[in-house]
Amino acid sequence: MTSTLEATVIDTVVQPGDGALVEVPAGGRLRIVDLHGNQAVDTLLYDAHDIAHRYSAFDTVREQGAVFLTTGSRLLSNRLDELAVITDDTCGRHDTLGGACAQESNVVRYGEHTRHQHACRETFLRYGAPAGIGQRELGHNINFFMNVPVTPAGDLTFEDGLSAPGKHVELTATRDVLVLISNCPQLNNPCNGWNPTAVQLLGWWD
Amino acid sequence: MSWAHEVPGGAAWSTPVRAGRLVTLTALGDDANVSVLLFGADRLDRLNVPDTMKAQMSARIRPPMVLMSDRGLALASVVSSTSDWHDCLTGFGHDAHLERFGPSSYAADRNDWRRSARSGLISELTKHGLGEADLHGPVNFFSKVAIADDASASLAWQAGHTTAGDQVVLRTEQDVLLVLSTAPHPLSGAAYGPAGVQVEVGSAPWPAEDDASWLFRDESARALEMCRRVVA
Numbered sequence: 157m158t159s160t161l162e163a164t165v166i167d168t169v170v171q172p173g174d175g176a177l178v179e180v181p182a183g184g185r186l187r188i189v190d191l192h193g194n195q196a197v198d199t200l201l202y203d204a205h206d207i208a209h210r211y212s213a214f215d216t217v218r219e220q221g222a223v224f225l226t227t228g229s230r231l232l233s234n235r236l237d238e239l240a241v242i243t244d245d246t247c248g249r250h251d252t253l254g255g256a257c258a259q260e261s262n263v264v265r266y267g268e269h270t271r272h273q274h275a276c277r278e279t280f281l282r283y284g285a286p287a288g289i290g291q292r293e294l295g296h297n298i299n300f301f302m303n304v305p306v307t308p309a310g311d312l313t314f315e316d317g318l319s320a321p322g323k324h325v326e327l328t329a330t331r332d333v334l335v336l337i338s339n340c341p342q343l344n345n346p347c348n349g350w351n352p353t354a355v356q357l358l359g360w361w362d
Numbered sequence: 363m364s365w366a367h368e369v370p371g372g373a374a375w376s377t378p379v380r381a382g383r384l385v386t387l388t389a390l391g392d393d394a395n396v397s398v399l400l401f402g403a404d405r406l407d408r409l410n411v412p413d414t415m416k417a418q419m420s421a422r423i424r425p426p427m428v429l430m431s432d433r434g435l436a437l438a439s440v441v442s443s444t445s446d447w448h449d450c451l452t453g454f455g456h457d458a459h460l461e462r463f464g465p466s467s468y469a470a471d472r473n474d475w476r477r478s479a480r481s482g483l484i485s486e487l488t489k490h491g492l493g494e495a496d497l498h499g500p501v502n503f504f505s506k507v508a509i510a511d512d513a514s515a516s517l518a519w520q521a522g523h524t525t526a527g528d529q530v531v532l533r534t535e536q537d538v539l540l541v542l543s544t545a546p547h548p549l550s551g552a553a554y555g556p557a558g559v560q561v562e563v564g565s566a567p568w569p570a571e572d573d574a575s576w577l578f579r580d581e582s583a584r585a586l587e588m589c590r591r592v593v594a
């Protein structure tokens with residue numbers, strides 16, 4: 157629902173490999189636009205007034221009784237409180253099982269030659285630091301626009317995204333939240349279509 | 363030398379375990395659930411279920427997978443198990459999941475007081491100078507939450523997945539802190555009566571050349587190798 161009082165307060169582009177820390181007040185809407193398609197946007201949420209109160213991927217998955225996130229998914233905290241709701245989604249589904257890339261997990265997945273490639277965990281720590289978000293505060297994240305199918309046999313794979321240029325997902329904050337974003341620089345798997353690209357953030361609130 | 367401890371159902375417990383030990387969890391009843399958190403030798407690095415899953419292309423925990431940390435190190439390897447599916451997708455139970463059983467307190471129920479996995483895990487973490495911030499996605503040993511072949515990948519807890527006597531054996535790859543709760547699985551629809559679990563710790567033989575976890579996948583071997591470099 158668009159209020160006449162709402163103004164566009166954020167309209168910014170996040171380059172691949174860069175990040176953002178955005179405070180969205182209760183009732184505010186934050187839209188992430190996949191400008192060029194197939195771009196994973198690793199995202200964490202925190203209660204803006206208590207960073208120990210944070211997004212919990214597995215609590216969110218269990219309480220909705222389904223793996224994928226889409227319109228209507230309630231993004232729950234580690235205390236089972238609602239932090240935000242996905243209120244619009246033109247992509248269709250998003251991952252929250254696959255975690256974020258890190259230099260260390262890149263070594264595990266792709267070999268030691270990837271040790272010094274840039275990774276989401278570095279971006280999370282850099283952009284989180286001013287809010288006091290450190291290693292202990294990094295929970296398991298959302299990967300908007302990323303496609304991680306799971307099967308009844310219990311297998312999990314990374315596949316080409318379902319997203320396309322201009323697709324977007326929109327969150328409405330249930331309480332004042334900090335949204336910590338890493339626009340994923342991963343080059344070693346298809347989650348960014350082998351070519352990380354920019355995304356746009358649009359925010360509306362009073 | 364080995365030792366064993368029986369954790370009753372609905373309880374929480376923690377213990378440091380040295381590298382190179384076999385930790386055998388044995389279900390003492392049907393439909394047991396053991397929600398397990400793991401910390402590395404520095405008590406900061408911790409189990410990372412997403413990384414464990416994506417490195418080994420599995421949405422369940424089974425032998426011979428390697429349980430991996432935030433820093434890409436092996437914490438423990440799953441040496442063997444009578445079950446090929448241990449849930450790692452649905453977290454541990456909260457107080458809200460016990461509400462359907464009615465009120466419970468120490469005053470009314472003494473040590474049959476019903477407490478959630480979350481409250482028990484935080485209590486154990488606090489004993490080690492850790493706390494809520496250190497909670498992470500657990501492995502729910504002995505539980506299965508099946509994944510449907512539908513658009514949202516719906517989830518459903520499976521009754522009867524394991525029975526008394528079922529086992530899983532872990533080999534610690536570095537000094538770890540094992541933190542666990544035997545509270546009911548949060549999706550369990552069963553009447554209250556969580557099974558206990560026996561935890562036995564003994565020494566592990568040095569991994570052989572044909573060790574199943576080292577040979578499982580290149581990713582598993584690299585996590586073990588990176589751990590070996592730190593531990594050795």
Ligand SMILES: [Zn+2]
Pocket residue numbers: 198256257258275276277340341342
């Ligand atoms: Zn990434």
